[in-house]
Amino acid sequence: MPELPEVETIKQDMIKKIKGKSIKKVEIKNEKNIRIVSPLEFKKKLEGKTIKDIQRRGKFLMLYLDSSDVLLFHLKLTGRLIFSSSRDVEPEYSRIAFIFEDGSTLFFADIRGFADIYLVSQDEINQIPAIKNMGPEPLSPEFTVEKFKDILKRKRGKIKPLLMDQNVIAGVGNIYSQEALYRAKIHPEREVSRLNDEELESVYRELLKLLEEAIRYRGSSVDAYVDLNGKEGNFVPHLQVYGREGQTCPRCGSIIRKKKIGGRGTYFCENCQK
Numbered sequence: 001m002p003e004l005p006e007v008e009t010i011k012q013d014m015i016k017k018i019k020g021k022s023i024k025k026v027e028i029k030n031e032k033n034i035r036i037v038s039p040l041e042f043k044k045k046l047e048g049k050t051i052k053d054i055q056r057r058g059k060f061l062m063l064y065l066d067s068s069d070v071l072l073f074h075l076k077l078t079g080r081l082i083f084s085s086s087r088d089v090e091p092e093y094s095r096i097a098f099i100f101e102d103g104s105t106l107f108f109a110d111i112r113g114f115a116d117i118y119l120v121s122q123d124e125i126n127q128i129p130a131i132k133n134m135g136p137e138p139l140s141p142e143f144t145v146e147k148f149k150d151i152l153k154r155k156r157g158k159i160k161p162l163l164m165d166q167n168v169i170a171g172v173g174n175i176y177s178q179e180a181l182y183r184a185k186i187h188p189e190r191e192v193s194r195l196n197d198e199e200l201e202s203v204y205r206e207l208l209k210l211l212e213e214a215i216r217y218r219g220s221s222v223d224a225y226v227d228l229n230g231k232e233g234n235f236v237p238h239l240q241v242y243g244r245e246g247q248t249c250p251r252c253g254s255i256i257r258k259k260k261i262g263g264r265g266t267y268f269c270e271n272c273q274k
């Protein structure tokens with residue numbers, strides 16, 4: 001599933017490619033992903049509208065229109081957004097096409113059909129439970145180390161599932177939670193209540209550095225993720241532990257293990273993560 005760096009990469013590309021464009025036509029080939037409104041209302045409310053602003057909240061993309069509505073995408077496992085300057089090349093599993101006045105097109109594709117698309121008024125955004133209960137943005141100026149420590153000191157449980165909990169911190173998922181813990185030398189099964197201030201500060205510092213670095217490399221294509229141009233991200237070679245079960249730890253030379261923690265496959269080095 002695309003995490004913060006991947007969704008941020010798509011957002012930045014969208015600002016360059018589609019911000020300010022007017023939607024001439026919406027073609028719906030498969031309506032499965034559309035939530036709340038009917039496909040007919042979805043088309044009616046979008047056609048003729050201009051994209052005024054594009055933002056990200058956690059793993060959600062938010063397209064603000066010149067009406068009072070916002071178009072939201074949560075790509076989940078296999079959702080993709082692909083931009084084309086013409087309609088000559090349509091991606092596989094295309095479900096919805098947003099055709100702009102200049103002839104360019106934004107395609108929404110989804111192999112498995114799990115992604116969510118919402119069209120709501122700006123006042124209704126926080127009525128979507130996943131957004132209403134979402135934790136703070138880790139790359140926002142307000143997300144200080146003191147705020148991070150305060151949040152986690154009020155929690156109970158293992159550190160890795162807590163980092164992935166969208167109600168605790170927005171946008172961090174399976175890849176970057178375990179990579180951050182590896183860099184911070186913290187075992188993913190450590191109880192958060194037993195981490196001292198120095199260890200929490202290390203997790204905070206490594207997490208933020210990691211997210212910023214992954215954005216610079218345009219994300220990690222470990223599954224279905226591609227950017228707005230249909231290209232894979234470049235960060236996979238920089239992952240130090242994720243997907244490397246049985247390989248040697250780049251830091252100490254021990255063998256990297258994999259274990260289910262909080263229901264998700266987790267890679268770690270038992271020797272240097274304590």
